[in-house]
Amino acid sequence: MEPSKNPTPIPQLLPSPLFYLLLALMTLLFIARSAGKLAGKRKLPPGPAGLPFVGQTFALLKAMRQNRGEQWLAEMAERYGPVFRLSLFGSNVAVLSGVNGNKVVFGGGGGGDDVVGAKQAEWALRILGRRNLLTLDGNAHRRVRGAMGVFLKGDVVRGYVGRMGELVERHLEREWKGKETVLAMPFIKSLSFDIICTLLYGLGGVADRDSLKKDFQDLIKGLWSLPLNLPFTRYRRALQAARRLRAAFAELVVTRKGQLERGEATAYDDLLTCFLSAKGEEEGFTEEEIVDNGVLAMAAGHDTLTLLITFVTRVLADPDLYARVYAEQSEIANGKGHDEPLNWEDLTKMKYTWRVAQETLRLYPPIFGSYRRILKDFEYAGYHIPKGWQILWVSSLTHMNKDFFPEPSKFEPARFDNQSSIIPYSFVGFGAGPRICIGQEFAKVETLVTIHYMVTHFSWKLACPDETVARVPVLTLSKGLPIHLLPHKI
Numbered sequence: 001m002e003p004s005k006n007p008t009p010i011p012q013l014l015p016s017p018l019f020y021l022l023l024a025l026m027t028l029l030f031i032a033r034s035a036g037k038l039a040g041k042r043k044l045p046p047g048p049a050g051l052p053f054v055g056q057t058f059a060l061l062k063a064m065r066q067n068r069g070e071q072w073l074a075e076m077a078e079r080y081g082p083v084f085r086l087s088l089f090g091s092n093v094a095v096l097s098g099v100n101g102n103k104v105v106f107g108g109g110g111g112g113d114d115v116v117g118a119k120q121a122e123w124a125l126r127i128l129g130r131r132n133l134l135t136l137d138g139n140a141h142r143r144v145r146g147a148m149g150v151f152l153k154g155d156v157v158r159g160y161v162g163r164m165g166e167l168v169e170r171h172l173e174r175e176w177k178g179k180e181t182v183l184a185m186p187f188i189k190s191l192s193f194d195i196i197c198t199l200l201y202g203l204g205g206v207a208d209r210d211s212l213k214k215d216f217q218d219l220i221k222g223l224w225s226l227p228l229n230l231p232f233t234r235y236r237r238a239l240q241a242a243r244r245l246r247a248a249f250a251e252l253v254v255t256r257k258g259q260l261e262r263g264e265a266t267a268y269d270d271l272l273t274c275f276l277s278a279k280g281e282e283e284g285f286t287e288e289e290i291v292d293n294g295v296l297a298m299a300a301g302h303d304t305l306t307l308l309i310t311f312v313t314r315v316l317a318d319p320d321l322y323a324r325v326y327a328e329q330s331e332i333a334n335g336k337g338h339d340e341p342l343n344w345e346d347l348t349k350m351k352y353t354w355r356v357a358q359e360t361l362r363l364y365p366p367i368f369g370s371y372r373r374i375l376k377d378f379e380y381a382g383y384h385i386p387k388g389w390q391i392l393w394v395s396s397l398t399h400m401n402k403d404f405f406p407e408p409s410k411f412e413p414a415r416f417d418n419q420s421s422i423i424p425y426s427f428v429g430f431g432a433g434p435r436i437c438i439g440q441e442f443a444k445v446e447t448l449v450t451i452h453y454m455v456t457h458f459s460w461k462l463a464c465p466d467e468t469v470a471r472v473p474v475l476t477l478s479k480g481l482p483i484h485l486l487p488h489k490i
């Protein structure tokens with residue numbers, strides 16, 4: 001009965017007869033288990049009543065599909081206060097709202113490593129592997145994070161700017177030039193895939209990238225599905241895709257190892273050579289560790305970046321915002337020679353553009369929220385959160401709270417003018433604390449470089465202004481963001 005112990009954050013539902021049968025079985029199990037637990041214990045967080053096992057699962061998913069998930073949770077927080085209990089996917093979940101809650105979840109106050117753990121559910125580990133960064137705690141986490149950081153931060157990622165720019169220009173040339181109307185989202189998705197394949201894995205121009213792409217898509221869908229390992233389920237497809245991806249990555253690791261030994265590659269060529277060359281105080285990384293974290297970087301980076309850049313493109317259809325971004329970007333372009341590539345120094349001047357991106361991330365966070373697990377009984381805000389419960393942080397509970405962001409629904413990049421005026425733990429689009437997104441700098445570089453070339457070559461208008469935004473459960477635009485392109489005359 002894996003699913004009863006291991007909740008999935010926001011799965012797709014399969015309303016088949018089989019599903020209901022399983023549900024009935026799990027309900028029985030759940031009642032049997034909780035009967036013993038509920039007898040005379042300390043005060044648990046308050047929350048709405050719901051069916052056993054199912055709890056609020058359907059209500060939350062439905063709200064998300066209608067793009068009301070944020071509101072639904074905000075109403076709960078209003079009714080029940082700083083911590084409330086939901087039952088999601090068969091598990092007890094304490095939702096902590098506000099910056100104090102975020103501090104606990106992100107390891108900045110209360111708890112600590114031995115109380116709040118990252119440990120992910122078994123069904124997710126079967127897709128992402130047991131040694132992936134998201135699931136590791138303590139020293140194991142620090143060790144892998146350190147090695148990934150060498151490649152994803154600082155000088156290495158800063159050195160990518162020029163190569164990223166080439167890729168973006170090539171894609172625009174091929175897919176936007178001469179077109180009147182394009183679908184922005186699929187374009188950005190394939191551009192982003194190309195950038196990650198080329199820069200993280202050294203797979204520039206490799207023929208079988210298309211099959212990798214399909215497998216990654218299946219893998220990500222599986223992370224958002226009910227974990228039923230049965231024929232034709234998304235979960236089964238994801239397991240199969242993950243197996244193929246791991247095999248492909250394992251082969252690539254062997255190739256890179258040979259290249260390093262023969263002096264044909266260097267430590268900083270890509271994420272894999274970086275892992276292979278990492279020494280530090282301990283022994284090197286095993287093949288399993290390299291493969292698991294190689295796969296994770298794509299799973300964590302591809303959709304999130306696609307969504308951020310897509311939503312920035314959408315907000316830039318507003319002529320006033322566009323004009324300000326264009327002014328900043330064209331000044332940078334005009335200060336350079338023809339065909340001179342962008343560099344890190346140029347990116348440091350894109351201050352307003354980055355504020356637009358941050359404000360987009362506040363209003364349309366690609367990551368709705370995520371879980372931690374309570375490893376030891378824990379007291380919070382006068383309530384008892386028992387060992388084994390999940391705690392959930394949700395970005396909108398602070399992003400859309402007027403105490404932290406006045407008039408929260410208004411798009412206002414100036415909120416980020418003075419970064420130190422942002423209350424710590426209120427803006428969590430990249431998370432916070434020791435597990436803050438390690439791809440943050442990479443994401444910044446890719447977003448700024450992409451927007452630079454888009455606005456210096458084109459302006460655009462929304463072709464379907466009332467296209468629906470929803471979380472199904474991943475953030476989506478129903479039509480793929482069709483836009484009318486207006487090329488600049490040069």
Ligand code: HEM
Nearest residue numbers: 134300301304305308367370429430431435437438439443
């Ligand atoms: C706009 C793009 C991105 C957004 C919005 C984003 C968001 C996030 C968030 C919110 C977390 C924290 C999750 C938690 O605390 O539970 C996270 C962690 C992580 N992200 Fe990103 N991310 C982005 C891009 C990337 C990229 C490009 C990569 C890799 C190349 C990446 C790799 C990771 C990894 C490995 C973690 C886990 C870190 C740890 O547990 O120590 N992300 N990301």
Ligand SMILES: *[C@@H]1O[C@H](CO)[C@@H](O)[C@H](O)[C@H]1NC(C)=O
Nearest residue numbers: 416417418419420421422423
């Ligand atoms: C930025 O915000 C901080 C904290 O609110 C404040 O102390 C500081 O004076 C502000 N700086 C500027 C330049 O406005």
